Amino acid sequence: MLKKFAKAAKPTKEEISERMEEEQAKLAVNQIRIRQAKVPVMVIFEGWGAAGKGSVLGKVIKDMDPRFFDVATLHSRPTEEERMHPFLWRYMVEIPEEGQFKFLDTYWMEEVTSQLVAGTLAKSDYHKRIDSINMAERQLVDNGYLVMKFFFHISQEEQRARLDALSADENTSWRVNEDDYLENEQYDSCLEIYDRYLRDTNRSSAPWYIIDAKSRRWATLQVLEFLNMGIDVAIHNRGVAAPLRQNVFPLNKVTPLADIPLDKTIEYDDYHDQLKELRARLGALHNIVYRKRIPVVIAYEGWDAAGKGGNIKRITSALDPRGYEVHPIASPEPHEKARHYLWRFWHRLPKAGHIAIFDRTWYGRVMVERLEGFCSENDWRRAFNEINEFENELVEAGVVLIKFWVQIDSETQLARFTDRQNTPEKQWKITDEDWRNREKWDLYEQAINEMISRTSTTFAPWHVLESNDKRYARIKALEIVVDAIEEACKRA
Amino acid sequence: MLKKFAKAAKPTKEEISERMEEEQAKLAVNQIRIRQAKVPVMVIFEGWGAAGKGSVLGKVIKDMDPRFFDVATLHSRPTEEERMHPFLWRYMVEIPEEGQFKFLDTYWMEEVTSQLVAGTLAKSDYHKRIDSINMAERQLVDNGYLVMKFFFHISQEEQRARLDALSADENTSWRVNEDDYLENEQYDSCLEIYDRYLRDTNRSSAPWYIIDAKSRRWATLQVLEFLNMGIDVAIHNRGVAAPLRQNVFPLNKVTPLADIPLDKTIEYDDYHDQLKELRARLGALHNIVYRKRIPVVIAYEGWDAAGKGGNIKRITSALDPRGYEVHPIASPEPHEKARHYLWRFWHRLPKAGHIAIFDRTWYGRVMVERLEGFCSENDWRRAFNEINEFENELVEAGVVLIKFWVQIDSETQLARFTDRQNTPEKQWKITDEDWRNREKWDLYEQAINEMISRTSTTFAPWHVLESNDKRYARIKALEIVVDAIEEACKRA
Numbered sequence: 004m005l006k007k008f009a010k011a012a013k014p015t016k017e018e019i020s021e022r023m024e025e026e027q028a029k030l031a032v033n034q035i036r037i038r039q040a041k042v043p044v045m046v047i048f049e050g051w052g053a054a055g056k057g058s059v060l061g062k063v064i065k066d067m068d069p070r071f072f073d074v075a076t077l078h079s080r081p082t083e084e085e086r087m088h089p090f091l092w093r094y095m096v097e098i099p100e101e102g103q104f105k106f107l108d109t110y111w112m113e114e115v116t117s118q119l120v121a122g123t124l125a126k127s128d129y130h131k132r133i134d135s136i137n138m139a140e141r142q143l144v145d146n147g148y149l150v151m152k153f154f155f156h157i158s159q160e161e162q163r164a165r166l167d168a169l170s171a172d173e174n175t176s177w178r179v180n181e182d183d184y185l186e187n188e189q190y191d192s193c194l195e196i197y198d199r200y201l202r203d204t205n206r207s208s209a210p211w212y213i214i215d216a217k218s219r220r221w222a223t224l225q226v227l228e229f230l231n232m233g234i235d236v237a238i239h240n241r242g243v244a245a246p247l248r249q250n251v252f253p254l255n256k257v258t259p260l261a262d263i264p265l266d267k268t269i270e271y272d273d274y275h276d277q278l279k280e281l282r283a284r285l286g287a288l289h290n291i292v293y294r295k296r297i298p299v300v301i302a303y304e305g306w307d308a309a310g311k312g313g314n315i316k317r318i319t320s321a322l323d324p325r326g327y328e329v330h331p332i333a334s335p336e337p338h339e340k341a342r343h344y345l346w347r348f349w350h351r352l353p354k355a356g357h358i359a360i361f362d363r364t365w366y367g368r369v370m371v372e373r374l375e376g377f378c379s380e381n382d383w384r385r386a387f388n389e390i391n392e393f394e395n396e397l398v399e400a401g402v403v404l405i406k407f408w409v410q411i412d413s414e415t416q417l418a419r420f421t422d423r424q425n426t427p428e429k430q431w432k433i434t435d436e437d438w439r440n441r442e443k444w445d446l447y448e449q450a451i452n453e454m455i456s457r458t459s460t461t462f463a464p465w466h467v468l469e470s471n472d473k474r475y476a477r478i479k480a481l482e483i484v485v486d487a488i489e490e491a492c493k494r495a
Numbered sequence: 496m497l498k499k500f501a502k503a504a505k506p507t508k509e510e511i512s513e514r515m516e517e518e519q520a521k522l523a524v525n526q527i528r529i530r531q532a533k534v535p536v537m538v539i540f541e542g543w544g545a546a547g548k549g550s551v552l553g554k555v556i557k558d559m560d561p562r563f564f565d566v567a568t569l570h571s572r573p574t575e576e577e578r579m580h581p582f583l584w585r586y587m588v589e590i591p592e593e594g595q596f597k598f599l600d601t602y603w604m605e606e607v608t609s610q611l612v613a614g615t616l617a618k619s620d621y622h623k624r625i626d627s628i629n630m631a632e633r634q635l636v637d638n639g640y641l642v643m644k645f646f647f648h649i650s651q652e653e654q655r656a657r658l659d660a661l662s663a664d665e666n667t668s669w670r671v672n673e674d675d676y677l678e679n680e681q682y683d684s685c686l687e688i689y690d691r692y693l694r695d696t697n698r699s700s701a702p703w704y705i706i707d708a709k710s711r712r713w714a715t716l717q718v719l720e721f722l723n724m725g726i727d728v729a730i731h732n733r734g735v736a737a738p739l740r741q742n743v744f745p746l747n748k749v750t751p752l753a754d755i756p757l758d759k760t761i762e763y764d765d766y767h768d769q770l771k772e773l774r775a776r777l778g779a780l781h782n783i784v785y786r787k788r789i790p791v792v793i794a795y796e797g798w799d800a801a802g803k804g805g806n807i808k809r810i811t812s813a814l815d816p817r818g819y820e821v822h823p824i825a826s827p828e829p830h831e832k833a834r835h836y837l838w839r840f841w842h843r844l845p846k847a848g849h850i851a852i853f854d855r856t857w858y859g860r861v862m863v864e865r866l867e868g869f870c871s872e873n874d875w876r877r878a879f880n881e882i883n884e885f886e887n888e889l890v891e892a893g894v895v896l897i898k899f900w901v902q903i904d905s906e907t908q909l910a911r912f913t914d915r916q917n918t919p920e921k922q923w924k925i926t927d928e929d930w931r932n933r934e935k936w937d938l939y940e941q942a943i944n945e946m947i948s949r950t951s952t953t954f955a956p957w958h959v960l961e962s963n964d965k966r967y968a969r970i971k972a973l974e975i976v977v978d979a980i981e982e983a984c985k986r987a
Contacts, residue, residue: 009745009953141699207633207700212741229741236736236873244731247724249704253501381728461501 004205005198008156010215011225019224026227027066033234034071034104040238041101043148043342046230047110050155051193052183053165054216059155060106062223063230072104079109079117079182087296087354089400090114090132091139095349098143100341111136112200117182119196120189131399133203138392140209145245145385146343149237150209151230154201155216159190244381252391253461259452260467265412268472281481282321288488289322289358295495296355298402299488302364305409306447307437308419310473314409315360317477318484327358332367344368344378344386345393352397364406365390369454374446387457394463403491405484408455409468409476413444496697497690500648502707503717511716518719519558525726526563526596532730533593535640535834538722539602542647543685544675545657546708551647552598554715555722564596571601571609571674579788579846581892582606582624583631587841590635592833603628604692609674611688612681623891625695630884632701637737637877638835641729642701643722646693647708651682736873744883745953751944752959757904760964773973774813780980781814781850787987788847790894791980794856797901798939799929800911802965806901807852809969810976819850824859836860836870836878837885844889856898857882861946866938879949886955895983897976900947901960901968905936 014022037044046063048056064072075097085093091111099105115132118124124132140150157165166183169175186193205211212229216222269277292299301318303311315329330351339347345365353359368390373383397404411419420441423433440447459465466483470476506514529536538555540548556564567589577585583603591597607624610616616624632642649657658675661667678685697703704721708714761769784791793810795803807821822843831839837857845851860882865875889896903911912933915925932939951957958975962968 004743007743007745009743011742011746012748145699207637207698207738207740210738210740232739232876236738239736239873243735244728246699246702246728248699248702249721250503251496251499251501253499254503256504381731384724 004201004211005154005156005213006194008213013215013218013221014224019220023220023224023227026224026231029231030063030227031066033231034067036238037104037234038071038102040241041341042234042237042241043099043101044104044234044237045099045107045143045148045150046104047107047112047150047152048155049109049112049153050214050216051157051162052186053162053169053179054155054157055165055219055222056108056155058219059214059216059223059226060108062219063226064106067104071102072106073099074106074108076108077110077113079113081114084354087298087356088352089396089402091135091396092349092352095139095343095346098148098342098346100338101147102341111139112204116193116196116200119200120186120193133200135396136204137206138396140204140206142345142389142392143343144208145389146382147241148343149233151233152204152209152211153226153229154197154211154213155222156213157216159187161217162187162190242379244379245385247381247384248388250388250391250457252395254456255459255461255464257456257459257465258467260410260448260455263410263467263469265410265415265469265471267469267475269475269478271474274474274478277478278317278481281478281485282317284485285318285321285481285488286323288485288492289326291492292358292488293323293326293356295492297488297491297495298353298355298397298400299358299491300353300397300402300404301358301360301484302366302404302406303360303362303409304364304366304370304407305468305470306411306416307440308416308423308432309409309411310470310476311362311409313473314407314468314470314477314480315362317481318360321481322358326356327360328353329360329362332361332363344372345389348393352402355401365393366454366458369458370447370450373450374443387454390458391460391463394458394460398462401495403487404463405487406463406465407468407480407483408451408465409470411470413441415471416441496693496703497646497648497705498686500705505707505710505713506716511712515712515716515719518716518723521723522555522719523558525723526559528730529596529726530563530594532733533639533833534726534729534733535591535593536596536726536729537591537635537640537642538596538598539604539642539644540598540600540647541602541604541645542706542708543649543654544678545654545661545671546647546649547657547711547714548600548647550711551706551708551715551718552600554711555718556598559596563594564598565591566598566600568600569602569605571605573606576846579790579848580844581888581894583627583888584841584844587631587835587838590640590834590838592830593639594833603631604696608685608688608692611692612678612685625692627888628696629698630888632696632698634837634881634884635835636700637881638874639733640835641725643725644696644701644703645718645721646689646703646705647714648705649708651679653709654679654682734871736871737877739873739876740880742880742883742949744887746948747951747953747956749948749951749957750959752902752940752947755902755959755961757902757907757961757963759961759967761967761970763966766966766970769970770809770973773970773977774809776977777810777813777973777980778815780977780984781818783984784850784980785815785818785848787984789980789983789987790845790847790889790892791850791983792845792889792894792896793850793852793976794858794896794898795852795854795901796856796858796862796899797960797962798903798908799932800908800915800924801901801903802962802968803854803901805965806899806960806962806969806972807854809973810852813973814850818848819852820845821852821854824853824855836864837881840885844894847893857885858946858950861950862939862942865942866935879946882950883952883955886950886952890954893987895979896955897979898955898957899960899972899975900943900957901962903962905933907963908933908936 048060050056081093094111143150166179166187169179201211214222214225303315305311319327319329335347348365351359368386369383372378394404420433423429455465468476468479540552542548573585586603635642658671658679661671693703706714706717795807797803827839840857843851860878861875864870886896912925915921947957960968960971
């Protein structure tokens with residue numbers, strides 16, 4: 004689409020001034036409307052080197068209220084730290100919260116295309132990146148984000164002239180690097196690459212807008228006009244339901260919770276022997292995990308009082324405290340609630356070589372948020388696929404992902420609740436909410452069965468821990484963790 | 496996506512029966528909701544030969560009210576007549592009206608993929624088809640259509656067994672043809688082709704649903720569940736605004752109407768000489784147009800009393816009545832209004848070798864519909880691009896497309912209105928509405944200027960006919976028509 008790009012006729016200077024004033028006034032109002040409508044807005048600037056992204060960005064935000072926007076400058080080459088995370092990670096952590104604008108001076112396009120230009124990205128990896136990006140943009144838009152994508156376009160001659168002018172001035176020469184000149188020399192092949200990328204990511208929900216960037220003022224006006232137009236549509240469309248997509252991931256057949264026997268137990272002595280042995284193995288593995296830079300995510304979900312905490316403790320007691328983190332997941336804080344529901348988990352992903360343990364997880368979307376009406380039906384129905392996509396991204400990036408459902412029966416929960424109530428040092432563990440949730444056992448069980456059957460993918464299956472006997476569950480968890488990590492260490 | 500398709504586990508017979516009953520009841524309600532919400536629904540069945548599309552279709556509609564749906568069976572090989580139209584034509588004429596279901600037993604996929612299988616579609620033509628299809632599906636969804644796409648999937652062995660069984664029975668052997676066996680023999684390469692097509696057309700707004708079609712009842716249930724789910728979302732989303740896309744077509748620079756001098760005239764004798772000569776040339780060209788199978792579309796727009804009718808008459812009087820049609824376009828009839836606004840024009844496209852003259856056109860969307868509020872602001876803003884896309888499809892398919900704006904000034908209109916009012920045999924030509932529209936001259940002029948500047952593409956530019964002197968305008972129109980057709984005849 005870039006190759007065929009037909010410039011609109013540039014208006015006269017007077018017309019630009021007139022329209023500019025109008026659009027700036029509109030944006031001043033729109034920033035308030037966005038805040039009131041609670042729409043999160045991402046404005047992505049991509050384009051040729053020296054096309055003037057920065058200075059146009061400066062003009063666009065000039066009259067905006069600084070409380071309403073944020074600017075991030077990303078680089079095409081991820082840092083060491085960033086490379087220790089999945090591809091999407093450093094981008095997803097940047098997404099704005101509702102009511103806020105985030106201006107992104109280059110985003111995921113530049114990393115991909117610069118690798119294509121350098122010839123360091125295989126064709127199959129390119130397709131993977133495109134799939135990841137389209138998936139992420141779709142998820143953002145489906146979850147209420149406005150994603151505006153601008154490509155700043157200038158000709159080879161114009162770029163050359165600008166690079167020379169910047170280089171000639173000692174105050175600006177730092178802004179030009181070798182890559183810029185390389186891009187200019189290989190303009191035609193870069194054009195092919197950019198054109199293809201724009202085509203491959205030009206989706207109805209987040210289409211590309213190509214900016215004729217020869218004149219800065221005219222470029223600014225184009226951005227403002229498209230932006231205001233996009234805002235009008237986004238505000239009009241608040242609360243829209245996204246089409247539900249078919250699960251495309253291979254699923255395991257699973258057993259409904261009610262059919263899982265819970266009479267499994269372990270003898271006390273056995274327990275201690277096995278615990279000791281498994282801990283020793285896990286401790287040793289942790290070193291290999293670190294050395295081989297394997298990221299590990301262990302996700303715990305389960306009934307209240309099922310014994311998640313104690314189970315997690317048996318894992319962590321084997322680990323080097325410098326190499327793991329436990330994330331207790333409670334109700335989202337305001338700044339978390341205001342973003343895509345997976346954001347707080349993207350944010351907490353471990354870097355390669357580290358282990359992250361989640362005490363409750365992203366599955367809250369299809370349990371408590373579903374049952375308490377904290378999200379719409381369309382939201383939680385869509386979430387099964389979104390979560391599978393999220394987990395697929397992790398696994399494809401080499402994350403060892405282990406998901407536990409800690410299972411007990413209703414009678415066992417009642418006994419443990421009663422015990423907590425009656426034991427002073429355990430009373431903090433039991434709240435009115437626990438009792439209220441208990442009344443909804445059947446509804447939860449139905450939702451959990453659906454969750455497990457829809458998200459037990461072959462690459463990230465659920466493991467049910469039968470936890471009427473907590474010790475049995477602990478040993479089973481340790482075995483699964485040890486096996487999975489051992490396997491990954493062998494492959495790595 | 497087909498290659499990686501992960502079948503969901505097939506439920507037990509009892510569960511299928513239970514869920515089937517539930518979904519059929521839901522569909523019974525949903526057909527009424529669709530009618531009330533005025534959503535047009537397209538249900539597209541594609542898939543392997545003998546995958547059971549027909550029998551599943553039969554089961555899906557079994558309990559539907561026959562007034563609410565319609566079935567069309569399309570063929571992968573267009574007829575002679577169909578090949579004389581642009582690729583999309585035979586599909587676009589089939590779209591349903593609002594509140595109605597249209598079940599389409601194969602649609603545009605099959606024509607494209609069968610040509611790929613046969614090796615008769617060049618790679619560049621494949622990309623063109625994909626672009627056309629994605630464009631059309633997007634336009635339909637943006638204009639309120641629900642487009643549900645199902646691909647019926649069976650294994651090579653299953654297909655082979657079914658073909659053999661069908662062939663063996665004299666009552667069903669007619670349902671199997673050579674192509675089916677060919678598809679079975681080349682199963683793997685067909686799989687590649689289908690997989691690619693599904694990927695290339697899997698857009699958020701109209702995603703694919705792959706149906707595990709081994710069991711008919713299970714396949715029926717899958718279709719029903721996806722269909723009901725799609726309907727829920729579509730009804731929830733009535734009135735959604737679609738994101739506006741950037742114009743990607745090359746535009747001509749145009750002059751605002753006010754700056755076009757209208758003092759051009761022609762002497763009476765000159766007029767007659769030229770008229771005679773041009774008519775003779777056009778008459779001769781009409782034979783070549785017919786022989787070379789060139790489709791021609793001449794579109795007239797202009798002010799009331801600008802002289803469109805007389806202008807058209809001067810064209811048609813040169814033509815063989817068997818080879819042209821004039822389409823006077825008034826307010827849409829109910830069955831037209833109930834469909835995508837371009838439908839009535841798709842419907843009236845000339846076949847190759849014929850000339851269609853439109854007295855008023857699809858541009859009503861951005862003039863009267865815009866100004867009278869017959870469509871939303873999002874609708875008419877989106878329409879500029881949609882119309883450019885529509886015209887691009889025609890031109891790419893070889894249509895000679897000529898667009899006239901018949902221009903007069905306000906005083907001339909007043910004089911002609913007054914003359915009509917005062918001349919008994921002309922009084923039928925003037926209505927109260929004409930006078931009311933006249934009061935909105937300035938608003939119309941603004942809209943028309945925007946229309947001309949946004950849709951004067953290099954491949955389908957507007958020609959302004961200065962018609963204060965109607966004779967001048969007629970000669971100019973004839974010259975343009977003769978030149979354009981002559982040019983096309985040379986190229987053909």
